[in-house]
Amino acid sequence: MNAPSLTIASEKNSYPVFIQGGLRHECFSYIGEALEKSVSSYMIMIDENVADLYLADLLASFPENIQPTVTKIASGEGSKSIEKFSQLLTEALEVPLDRQSVIIAVGGGVTGDLAGYVAASYMRGIRFIQMPTTLLAHDSSVGGKTGINHPLGKNLIGAFHAPSAVLYDSDMLRTLPETEWRSGFAEVVKHGFIKDTAFLEWLEKKVMSFSDIPSDILNEMLRRSIAVKAEIVQEDEKENGVRAFLNYGHTLGHALESELGYGKLTHGEAVAIGMAFAHKLSERVFHTTLPTKTHEIYMTKLGYQLSIPKGISAASLLQRMKLDKKAEHNRIRFVLLEEMGKPVLLPVEEQVVLDLLVSEGVNA
Numbered sequence: 001m002n003a004p005s006l007t008i009a010s011e012k013n014s015y016p017v018f019i020q021g022g023l024r025h026e027c028f029s030y031i032g033e034a035l036e037k038s039v040s041s042y043m044i045m046i047d048e049n050v051a052d053l054y055l056a057d058l059l060a061s062f063p064e065n066i067q068p069t070v071t072k073i074a075s076g077e078g079s080k081s082i083e084k085f086s087q088l089l090t091e092a093l094e095v096p097l098d099r100q101s102v103i104i105a106v107g108g109g110v111t112g113d114l115a116g117y118v119a120a121s122y123m124r125g126i127r128f129i130q131m132p133t134t135l136l137a138h139d140s141s142v143g144g145k146t147g148i149n150h151p152l153g154k155n156l157i158g159a160f161h162a163p164s165a166v167l168y169d170s171d172m173l174r175t176l177p178e179t180e181w182r183s184g185f186a187e188v189v190k191h192g193f194i195k196d197t198a199f200l201e202w203l204e205k206k207v208m209s210f211s212d213i214p215s216d217i218l219n220e221m222l223r224r225s226i227a228v229k230a231e232i233v234q235e236d237e238k239e240n241g242v243r244a245f246l247n248y249g250h251t252l253g254h255a256l257e258s259e260l261g262y263g264k265l266t267h268g269e270a271v272a273i274g275m276a277f278a279h280k281l282s283e284r285v286f287h288t289t290l291p292t293k294t295h296e297i298y299m300t301k302l303g304y305q306l307s308i309p310k311g312i313s314a315a316s317l318l319q320r321m322k323l324d325k326k327a328e329h330n331r332i333r334f335v336l337l338e339e340m341g342k343p344v345l346l347p348v349e350e351q352v353v354l355d356l357l358v359s360e361g362v363n364a
Helices: 023-034 048-060 082-094 109-124 170-175 178-194 197-206 215-235 242-247 250-260 267-286 292-301 314-322 350-359
Strands: 006-009 014-019 042-047 069-073 102-107 127-132 145-150 153-160 165-168 333-339 342-347
Touching: 006 215, 014 023, 014 215, 023 048, 023 102, 023 127, 023 165, 023 170, 042 048, 042 082, 042 109, 048 069, 048 102, 048 170, 069 082, 069 109, 082 109, 082 145, 102 109, 109 127, 109 145, 109 153, 153 250, 170 215, 178 197, 178 215, 178 242, 178 267, 178 292, 178 333, 197 215, 215 242, 242 333, 242 342, 250 267, 250 314, 250 333, 267 292, 267 333, 267 350, 314 350
Parallel strands: 014 165, 042 069, 042 102, 102 127, 127 165
Antiparallel strands: 006 014, 145 153, 333 342
16 A cells, blocks of 8 residues: 555545655556546646656557547646636537546646546546646645636636545646746745744755755655645635635736736746735834845746736736635735734725835836
8 A cells, every 4th residue: 555645634635645756656546545436537638848748658558458548738827717618518518427436637737627627527526536647746746626717817716626535746746847836836835924934944954956956855745735725725725714825926826817917927936926925015014024025035046937927917817816716895905914924804995005105117
């Protein structure tokens, strides 16, 4: 038996997370250990770029008489659309999948969110496995959030649908371009900001670049980062309370992604800008001082651009932020830090947000 690296256990769901290099070669075995009920058929929904690299390894782990159906998904946020969602449902019906079938999502956050929403919707919900292949997906693959984008906002259509297991082959991260490392690492750092300042200090000592991170450091980083999210998800599975803290940096981050057009900034690059902004907003709201400059220097050394892109109006960003899922009664709500590791969610007056945007060089 393969021991899980950790287990996500909430009031309604419990599932293992396996983190190990080379795990893809034993994919079928790991899935068998995680699933309690029999499986009638499998369907792999895989990022097309990942398929070129790793699909053969995954299929080789399955017995010849239990080969999955495979469908490929184009890389990028553009795939998280109503049109692609509908297409995948049609493909599942044509196989056909039944209620004992299992969908395996192989790719980054886009693939996991999209395939997970298909699994949540198909016959009112069938099982699925998350197999993340990017650093960013270490965050999105855990917690059961699935969904797609709408032209008016990111992740506004979806469902909570927990996976049956998360299989994380850390060796597959080795082929990621540096842009994707930066995108994912922003969420890793976020977990340090909101929950585990000791982890943040560990990162600043152990991860000075994204080139050739030793396997033991990489696996430990993944385990500790996922553990932060697991602790929060276990307390608040449906985002009625503390789970909103995981959206630190996302209020402005999502607004930037929507305003610029999905794909112009990676999710993590947008969140990194959003966290830098939230740091400064926290200082204004709570009249306190955070180690903002220290963390900006660290993130900048890792290649992050933390200023808001030129050519965006503050009014447009404010309107986008009002569509954020945390907004209530047309009021913008931010996750802010009273101090490092102590987040709160509260409404912030538009004028305060506008003043800071303008001071950051955004056109009013």
